Amino acid sequence: MSNYEIKEHDVLVIGAGGAGLRAAIEAAGKGISVGLVCKSLLGKAHTVMAEGGVAASLGTVDSRDGWQTHFRDTMIGGKYLNNYRMAELHAKEAAECVYELEKWGAVFDRTHDGKILQRAFGGHTYKRLCHVGDRTGLEMIRTLQDKGVHSGIDVYMECTISKLLKDGDKVSGAFGYFREDGRYILFRAKAIVLATGGTGRAFEVTSNSWEYTADGQALAYDAGADLIDMEFVQFHPTGMVWPPGVRGILVTEAVRGEGGRLTNKDGERFMWKYLPDALRGDYAADINEANAWVNDTLSGKLKTDYRRPPELSTRDNVARAIYTEVKEGRGSEHGGVYLDISYQPADRVKKKLPSMYHQFKDLADVDITKGPMEVGPTMHYTMGGIRVEADTQMSKVPGLFAAGECSGGMHGANRLGGNSLSDLIVFGRRAGRGAAAYASNISEMPKISDAEIKEAIDELEAPFKREKGHNPYKLQKDMYAITGSCFGIFRVEADLKKGLDMMEELNERIKQVGCGGGKNYNPGWHLARDLRNLSIAAEAIGRSALSRKESRGAHSRLDFPDTDEDQGHENTSVWKDGDKMQLAKTPLPVMPAELKELLKKKEVSHA
Amino acid sequence: MPEAYNAKLRVYRGDASGGTFKDYTVPVEEGMVVLDAIHYIQREVDPDLAVRWNCKAAKCGSCSAEVNGHPSLMCKTRMKGFSPDETITVQPIQSFPIIKDLVTDVSWNYEQNKRIQPFTPKKDTDWIMYQEDIERVQEFRKCIECFLCQNVCHVLRDNDRKDAFSGPRFMIRVASLEMHPLDDADRLEFLHKEGGIGYCNITKCCTEVCPESIHITDNGIIPMKERVVDEYYDPVAKFLKKVFSPKK
Ligand SMILES: Cc1cc2nc3c(=O)[nH]c(=O)nc-3n(C[C@H](O)[C@H](O)[C@H](O)COP(=O)(O)OP(=O)(O)OC[C@H]3O[C@@H](n4cnc5c(N)ncnc54)[C@H](O)[C@@H]3O)c2cc1C
Ligand code: SF4
Ligand code: SF4
Ligand code: FES
Numbered sequence: 001m002s003n004y005e006i007k008e009h010d011v012l013v014i015g016a017g018g019a020g021l022r023a024a025i026e027a028a029g030k031g032i033s034v035g036l037v038c039k040s041l042l043g044k045a046h047t048v049m050a051e052g053g054v055a056a057s058l059g060t061v062d063s064r065d066g067w068q069t070h071f072r073d074t075m076i077g078g079k080y081l082n083n084y085r086m087a088e089l090h091a092k093e094a095a096e097c098v099y100e101l102e103k104w105g106a107v108f109d110r111t112h113d114g115k116i117l118q119r120a121f122g123g124h125t126y127k128r129l130c131h132v133g134d135r136t137g138l139e140m141i142r143t144l145q146d147k148g149v150h151s152g153i154d155v156y157m158e159c160t161i162s163k164l165l166k167d168g169d170k171v172s173g174a175f176g177y178f179r180e181d182g183r184y185i186l187f188r189a190k191a192i193v194l195a196t197g198g199t200g201r202a203f204e205v206t207s208n209s210w211e212y213t214a215d216g217q218a219l220a221y222d223a224g225a226d227l228i229d230m231e232f233v234q235f236h237p238t239g240m241v242w243p244p245g246v247r248g249i250l251v252t253e254a255v256r257g258e259g260g261r262l263t264n265k266d267g268e269r270f271m272w273k274y275l276p277d278a279l280r281g282d283y284a285a286d287i288n289e290a291n292a293w294v295n296d297t298l299s300g301k302l303k304t305d306y307r308r309p310p311e312l313s314t315r316d317n318v319a320r321a322i323y324t325e326v327k328e329g330r331g332s333e334h335g336g337v338y339l340d341i342s343y344q345p346a347d348r349v350k351k352k353l354p355s356m357y358h359q360f361k362d363l364a365d366v367d368i369t370k371g372p373m374e375v376g377p378t379m380h381y382t383m384g385g386i387r388v389e390a391d392t393q394m395s396k397v398p399g400l401f402a403a404g405e406c407s408g409g410m411h412g413a414n415r416l417g418g419n420s421l422s423d424l425i426v427f428g429r430r431a432g433r434g435a436a437a438y439a440s441n442i443s444e445m446p447k448i449s450d451a452e453i454k455e456a457i458d459e460l461e462a463p464f465k466r467e468k469g470h471n472p473y474k475l476q477k478d479m480y481a482i483t484g485s486c487f488g489i490f491r492v493e494a495d496l497k498k499g500l501d502m503m504e505e506l507n508e509r510i511k512q513v514g515c516g517g518g519k520n521y522n523p524g525w526h527l528a529r530d531l532r533n534l535s536i537a538a539e540a541i542g543r544s545a546l547s548r549k550e551s552r553g554a555h556s557r558l559d560f561p562d563t564d565e566d567q568g569h570e571n572t573s574v575w576k577d578g579d580k581m582q583l584a585k586t587p588l589p590v591m592p593a594e595l596k597e598l599l600k601k602k603e604v605s606h607a
Numbered sequence: 608m609p610e611a612y613n614a615k616l617r618v619y620r621g622d623a624s625g626g627t628f629k630d631y632t633v634p635v636e637e638g639m640v641v642l643d644a645i646h647y648i649q650r651e652v653d654p655d656l657a658v659r660w661n662c663k664a665a666k667c668g669s670c671s672a673e674v675n676g677h678p679s680l681m682c683k684t685r686m687k688g689f690s691p692d693e694t695i696t697v698q699p700i701q702s703f704p705i706i707k708d709l710v711t712d713v714s715w716n717y718e719q720n721k722r723i724q725p726f727t728p729k730k731d732t733d734w735i736m737y738q739e740d741i742e743r744v745q746e747f748r749k750c751i752e753c754f755l756c757q758n759v760c761h762v763l764r765d766n767d768r769k770d771a772f773s774g775p776r777f778m779i780r781v782a783s784l785e786m787h788p789l790d791d792a793d794r795l796e797f798l799h800k801e802g803g804i805g806y807c808n809i810t811k812c813c814t815e816v817c818p819e820s821i822h823i824t825d826n827g828i829i830p831m832k833e834r835v836v837d838e839y840y841d842p843v844a845k846f847l848k849k850v851f852s853p854k855k
Binding site: 040041042044048049099102103104105107110113133138146147155157180181209211242243244245249250358359363364471472516518520521522523524525 | 622636637638639640643649650651653654655656657658659660661662663664665666667668669683685706707708710712713714717720721725726728734735736737738741744745748749750751752784787
């Protein structure tokens, strides 16, 4: 058997984005030994890309805001499929977690009176997104990184975990390799926190980075945890569509938050057509009112009595609207629609949206202060994920915790913008605390089985032994064809079934994936392993989507266009049973009466 | 739309034990960047070609390399910027040891950060900060840690004084803390001694390559140099400062 080094920690955190870093800081604060592993260099995780802001009801801009409204917005956005307890904790704790970042050195944009400035975002009743221009994620990850390196955490960079190990039913460690030279490492740990992010790389058009290969979901699935709500994949309405090389790159919702207008090729502001009747009253009645809202925002007025423009409808709705406009022949030159902010003063646009300005200028030769952008939907966020217990973030597997995008439940059927960054700090902190408490109750390191280690090594080495094996990049492309055409923004039974059949066939080929070269920094080898994780996610998405015979939030079935009250009381959950993926519907936790009461209250949006 | 053509790339292939440039031909699509060309090579020719990248949107600072000798983010370098008959040379950044192909060992940088005293807020602050007082700090905090400035700084690159100078990236890291309106620590001694600010002779090469357009020298290093000089070489100024003014 190949050699491997061994490290021991009370708590091992896998993933160094916002959630993982926050969890590691929390656990280390309890005076125990903490290891933090990430596939990339520290500070490069997906969180760095987040733009628009972090949602928290500080009420610095609009004092009417409070956790109750944030809770309600989150539940309405999630079409009531959220784990109510997670939504409650999130709404209650987000503000203190944002202030905590400030204490650790984050420098958010300010209001006139020197407090943290908040901006409007889709689905949030009041101006609620704390931000730093359009690089909020960078601010957050750098703050946590700087805090983390002074918290006594051992960081293992460019180290990929490929397998979780168990002692009986409990988690006992993790096995992986360093990208640099392919050497192996065994981590022994009493508790493990997964914070590995999403599944975007299962789709071709995505705003997500190469790291989003569903590793955490697959690791947990293999270890016996449930994945819930995997049918809910968020397609962000505004990704770049042109030129081809940049297709999918995100155009932040902040463009619309700052007053960006969506039009089709005929110049029509089409979003009014797509507002759900029940929510129509929350939006400006016409162009005049929308303009008045923008003018108030531009003049720096903190509160406005006008209602927001229809462009600030929830993401699922805007994405479907754009898709439909394009499909019905009213799209822009390159198959998107137009998003325009150029009617505002150029200086303001550059100040408020600097990275968008540069992104379009550098990558598409478009000056967004002079003309419109072309945008279309892009796969953006994975609402589903590892099922966890709300207060501690522990999964079904004792000692295995999950936080951030790889966990499920918090966002229900659709995530509101800004609610992920807040999710990371609220539940990262809780997971760190939960894992530390769990580890502290265990006196001895759990046992590691040699057989499991051998299996982990054999799995990693197999691709080298198949000289004529399939090219991993080609297999990934084949997966894109399936997910794009069968598991995309609009779904229908026949396609979903076809997609699942094709996935079955693809899985057989993935088992025959090969790679050349050596173990030193070999991306082909890395992808060969990642493909397996992606295929688990893709299958879970397909199966879950097939089982939900209604449309709700981000899940749109052409054959079941309506929302079905009954299916709103159950989560879809999948788990591993031998070689097979099992699926069942499980009831949502029942919301206590006082929270139900909150949902009934009606507030008109003045964001 | 320009005619489709095949671009010629020469990409460094090798590791610590040595290596050579290898030639590749890559079909160019509109809007393509150098990183796309590298990905094409991975997908179609050499799956084991090593490269770092994450965001592909110039936000994470992973994909630093030297393209035709220019320190660049590959995801931001358009193929359009080169003429079709030009050979585009891509090699790793030079100031750090190579791991493989385009990937270098930048761990030294992470060690520098650990030596800098982190943000230390004033006691009993009300956390009120005005936008005009944080503009400068926010400029420095735009840094994406691409380490291109570290790559071009001659103190690190030609003179290899990593033992003596933390480099421009960490000068502005210190600046972002020192100029934070609510920070209460003093990092001048660090700058003067371990950080080695005296080694910088203001060539501004770092500022020129910064993809975030941070004015590393003018806004960060020079004002800090002035303070270090005050503190360490001018006892009178030092005395007066201590008596009459708050620290910043
Ligand atoms: C372009 C863009 C803009 C966004 N803007 C916003 C916004 O404005 N507001 C908002 O709230 N949300 C936003 N989001 C969503 C949000 O950024 C993400 O959901 C969030 O950052 C995920 O954080 P995380 O901590 O869960 O994971 P990440 O930050 O992705 O971190 C995952 C970590 O896990 C590691 N990892 C993965 N697999 C392994 C493995 N096998 N072994 C070891 N390590 C592993 C990775 O290296 C990485 O360190 C945006 C997303 C994108 C793509
Ligand atoms: S200005 Fe100073 S830090 Fe910047 S490159 Fe020149 S010597 Fe290095
Ligand atoms: S200062 Fe600029 S060049 Fe230097 S690491 Fe930061 S972003 Fe890169
Ligand atoms: S890939 Fe992130 S900066 Fe180039």
